[in-house]
Amino acid sequence: MMTEHTLxxxxxxxxxxxxxxxxxxxxxxxxxxxxxxxxxxxxxxxxESVVVTDEQLDALQHEIERCAIRLIALRQPVAQxxxxxxxxxxxxxxxxxxxxxxxxxxxxxxxxxxxxxxIPLTRSVQRMGELVAVRLKEALDAYSAGNVEAxxxxxxxxxxxxxxxxxLFRELLTYMMGDPHIIGTCAHLLFxxxxxxxxxxxxxGIAEIVQYEVAGEDFTxxxxxxxxxxxxxxxxxxxx
Amino acid sequence: MPxxxxxxxxxxxxxxxxxxxxxxxxxxxxxxxxxxxxPDAVLLVRREGTALPxxxxxxxxxxGMLRIGSDxxxxxxxxxxxxxxxxxEDTLATGKENTLSYDTGGLRSQMLRVWxxxxxxAVLIVLRDETEARRVxxxxxxxxxxxxxxxxxxxxxxxGFIETLQGHAKEDSEAxxxxxxxxxxxxxxxxxxxxxxxxxxxxxLNEHVPPSGTCDLSLIAREAADGLLPTISTxxxxxxxxxxxxxxxxxxGERDQIAQVVQNLLDNxxxxxxxxxxxxxxxxxxxxxxxxxxxxxxxSLRDSGGGHLTLLAAERSYETRxxxxxxxxxxxxxxxxxxxxxxxxxxxxxSQKTGEISGxxxxxxxxxxxxxxxxxxxxxESAPGAGTAFTVYLPxxxxxxxxxxxxxxxxxxxxx
Numbered sequence: 001m002m003t004e005h006t007l008x009x010x011x012x013x014x015x016x017x018x019x020x021x022x023x024x025x026x027x028x029x030x031x032x033x034x035x036x037x038x039x040x041x042x043x044x045x046x047x048e049s050v051v052v053t054d055e056q057l058d059a060l061q062h063e064i065e066r067c068a069i070r071l072i073a074l075r076q077p078v079a080q081x082x083x084x085x086x087x088x089x090x091x092x093x094x095x096x097x098x099x100x101x102x103x104x105x106x107x108x109x110x111x112x113x114x115x116x117x118x119i120p121l122t123r124s125v126q127r128m129g130e131l132v133a134v135r136l137k138e139a140l141d142a143y144s145a146g147n148v149e150a151x152x153x154x155x156x157x158x159x160x161x162x163x164x165x166x167x168l169f170r171e172l173l174t175y176m177m178g179d180p181h182i183i184g185t186c187a188h189l190l191f192x193x194x195x196x197x198x199x200x201x202x203x204x205g206i207a208e209i210v211q212y213e214v215a216g217e218d219f220t221x222x223x224x225x226x227x228x229x230x231x232x233x234x235x236x237x238x239x240x
Numbered sequence: 241m242p243x244x245x246x247x248x249x250x251x252x253x254x255x256x257x258x259x260x261x262x263x264x265x266x267x268x269x270x271x272x273x274x275x276x277x278x279p280d281a282v283l284l285v286r287r288e289g290t291a292l293p294x295x296x297x298x299x300x301x302x303x304g305m306l307r308i309g310s311d312x313x314x315x316x317x318x319x320x321x322x323x324x325x326x327x328x329e330d331t332l333a334t335g336k337e338n339t340l341s342y343d344t345g346g347l348r349s350q351m352l353r354v355w356x357x358x359x360x361x362a363v364l365i366v367l368r369d370e371t372e373a374r375r376v377x378x379x380x381x382x383x384x385x386x387x388x389x390x391x392x393x394x395x396x397x398x399x400g401f402i403e404t405l406q407g408h409a410k411e412d413s414e415a416x417x418x419x420x421x422x423x424x425x426x427x428x429x430x431x432x433x434x435x436x437x438x439x440x441x442x443x444x445l446n447e448h449v450p451p452s453g454t455c456d457l458s459l460i461a462r463e464a465a466d467g468l469l470p471t472i473s474t475x476x477x478x479x480x481x482x483x484x485x486x487x488x489x490x491x492x493g494e495r496d497q498i499a500q501v502v503q504n505l506l507d508n509x510x511x512x513x514x515x516x517x518x519x520x521x522x523x524x525x526x527x528x529x530x531x532x533x534x535x536x537x538x539x540s541l542r543d544s545g546g547g548h549l550t551l552l553a554a555e556r557s558y559e560t561r562x563x564x565x566x567x568x569x570x571x572x573x574x575x576x577x578x579x580x581x582x583x584x585x586x587x588x589x590x591s592q593k594t595g596e597i598s599g600x601x602x603x604x605x606x607x608x609x610x611x612x613x614x615x616x617x618x619x620x621e622s623a624p625g626a627g628t629a630f631t632v633y634l635p636x637x638x639x640x641x642x643x644x645x646x647x648x649x650x651x652x653x654x655x656x
Contacts, residue, residue: 012291019292019314026320033345127584137345144317145307153553163549164580171577 010075017067017088021095024060025140028095031057031102032136032199036129038109039192040122047113050106057099064092080216087213091143091206098136098202101195108188115185124171125189125196128164132200135161139206151210154203155219161200168193281305281367284359285315287332292316296362305367324365327356331363341370347553347612348448351375371448383441390433390586390601394426401426429600436602440585443497443606447613454637455495457502457563458483461521464502468510476516479506483523490525491563491634497610498634504603505567505630511599512571512628522566529554529562529617529633546623547576551583552608554617554633562616563636568629574622582620583608607632 031050038047068089071077077085112122135154142150169190176186211219275282281302287293293315298308306318316325327338338356343349351374355366401419409415465479472479483489491498502521509519541547554560574582578589586601607630611618614634622628 015314016292019316022320023292023316023322023325026316026325027322029320029345030322033343124581124584127580134346140320144320145309157550157553160550160553160580163547163576167577167580 010071010077010081013067013071013075014077014081014084017064017071017085020060020064020067021088021091022140022144024057024064024092024095025143027053027057027060028099028102029133029136029140031099032105032129033133035102035105035109036126036133036196038106039112039129039189040126042109042113042122044110044113047106047109051103051110054099054103057096061092061096065089068092080213083213083216087209090209094202094205094209098199101199105192105195108192112185112188121168121171121175121186121189124168125192128161128168128193128196131164132161132196132203135200135203136206139203139210143206143210146210146214148211148214151207152219154207155211158200158204161197165193165197165200275299280369283315283365283367285328285363285365286361293328293332293363302367305369324354324356327354328363328365331356331358350448372445375445375448379441379445383437386585387434387437390437391430394430394433397426398423433600433602436600436606439500440602440606440609443609443613447609449613451492451494451497451614453492453494454490455493455498456486457489457491457498457523457525457565457634458486460495460499460502461523461565464499464506465521467503468506471510472519475510475513477510477513478518479510479521480518481521481523483521484525488525489523489563489565490637491614492637493614493634497613501607501610501632502565502567504607505632508599508603508630509567509569509571509628513569514571517570519570520566520568522568524564524566526561526636527564527633529560541621541623541626544623544626545575546573546621546626547579548619548621549579550617550619551579551604552611552616552618554615561636562633564631564633566629566631568627570627573624573626574620574628575624579620579622583618 031053034046034050037043038050068085071085072082075081135157138150139154141147142154172186172190172193176183208219211217276299278299279301281304282299283302284296284298285293286296295308295313295315295318302308308318315328319325321342321344323340323342327340330336331338335358337358339354340356341351341353343351350369350371353368353370355364355368357364357366401423405416405419409419461481461483465481468479471477506519506521513519554562574589581587583604585605588601608618611632611634616635617633619631619633620628621631
């Protein structure tokens with residue numbers, strides 16, 4: 001049984017843990033935004049800084065994991081407190097993976113920046129990147145405020161990102177079929193698009209954690225989801 | 241002889257506010273009150289031991305700009321940008337002052353300039369919204385880039401025809417007639433393009449300024465439909481309006497801008513309609529925005545290669561009620577892969593026929609920016625061969641009693 005003094009201290013620890021996660025979230029957000037910027041503006045400096053900064057995310061993840069496990073071991077929380085501690089741990093893992101994707105995007109930006117032909121496709125990638133960054137921000141805002149409604153709104157809307165990915169994929173294929181010289185750049189952009197789509201999925205995952213943490217159960221409404229892979233467009237569709 | 245006193249020499253009348261008690265007239269308290277009135281956001285932050293910094297006090301501007309729960313809230317819950325947090329840590333640790341700028345991100349991103357200063361046992365954070373200033377600069381750059389790029393094609397076409405008329409078509413009066421017609425068309429196109437680009441720039445400039453005033457969607461739709469009577473009579477089209485009587489579907493917004501949204505969507509619907517078809521406008525007052533409301537037609541949209549997409553999601557709280565206006569045509573429809581790009585500037589769905597490209601390619605971009613400014617939402621549903629429907633959601637005001645005559649709930653506009 002925890003004394004009142006310990007309870008207060010425990011509450012402080014949980015609040016601190018959440019604040020650490022929010023702080024890690026801020027860093028991950030910034031990494032995604034910067035990585036997209038590096039691709040869009042072919043900025044080598046920004047890309048390199050994203051790659052270097054990823055270490056901080058890894059360190060934060062380890063620290064949060066350590067604190068969360070320690071809290072669970074020492075305080076043996078139950079019900080919502082347990083969900084808060086577990087939620088923080090899950091989120092730290094998600095944010096670290098999102099950061100890894102951002103780093104990967106930045107690395108590819110470095111390659112693309114030096115490639116000779118500039119293609120207008122980076123504009124579409126930038127649009128998708130901005131959408132993903134917004135979605136991630138909304139998810140983290142929802143977590144920070146403990147706002148289930150906001151989380152649900154994020155969870156409901158993940159189709160937009162999938163649709164963008166779909167559209168971008170086809171566009172890239174069309175470009176590659178049209179001009180073999182840019183296949184290298186386009187292949188990297190395909191990976192960038194895929195990474196962005198995965199980060200979008202993580203934003204949805206964060207929303208699910210908010211729901212679980214606050215309500216103790218998962219979102220129940222059926223959510224229509226696009227599944228399956230788009231077939232490659234037939235050769236005759238390719239523009240000369 | 242009346243004594244005329246210079247205006248600034250006359251004693252100012254006492255302010256109507258409550259007379260200050262002696263304690264309130266104290267200079268320090270006066271200064272604290274002054275801080276509350278500053279247009280920039282001001283935060284005072286403290287750290288106890290190794291705990292994360294907490295917000296100790298805020299001014300009115302800070303409470304307006306940020307979502308601050310209560311005093312004693314952790315700084316990171318309110319502001320989590322890593323550069324800002326690093327600056328605060330640095331100032332707390334070393335007492336050095338720091339300055340930085342960053343983008344808040346999100347749907348209505350702001351550009352903030354931040355000053356961090358050390359105080360005894362605390363840190364002062366001042367945030368200034370520089371969105372407008374930066375925006376003007378970026379607008380100018382974007383506009384020039386867009387304008388020069390898009391004007392190049394019609395300009396090249398004009399040059400080509402001029403050369404031909406100066407050259408081997410000089411004596412050919414029939415060719416001259418034809419070419420002059422085409423050249424006039426190109427010049428008109430350039431003019432429309434510049435108009436739309438300017439329009440878009442103006443809208444983007446004020447996009448972060450919330451609109452005031454209200455507008456009646458039923459009346460706006462009516463006017464837009466009437467304005468298109470000449471066009472629809474040529475194509476044998478009908479515009480069907482299903483709307484509540486005036487005074488019921490009132491939205492928060494700037495009338496001219498909302499009218500432009502309806503106009504642009506209606507123009508597109510009419511343009512892409514086949515002869516003899518009908519365009520429908522449906523207005524509903526007092527709905528909630530739910531991008532995933534189940535509908536039986538959504539599955540069939542998918543099956544026929546189309547889909548539905550939220551082009552702009554509402555960022556408001558989830559109790560907000562909206563007025564929705566849906567403009568649908570039965571034209572050739574849009575395939576799924578094009579949906580995410582519809583509001584992209586100058587994006588046109590490549591069609592099999594190489595007909596004349598009418599329109600500037602900016603109509604939907606303009607719609608999107610206006611709806612964004614109004615904190616609304618924009619959705620599209622379409623499938624190839626099944627037509628297209630755009631739905632705009634705008635925050636509604638409380639219902640007002642209708643003034644003047646009551647129009648019938650449903651009207652069909654037919655060419656005379």
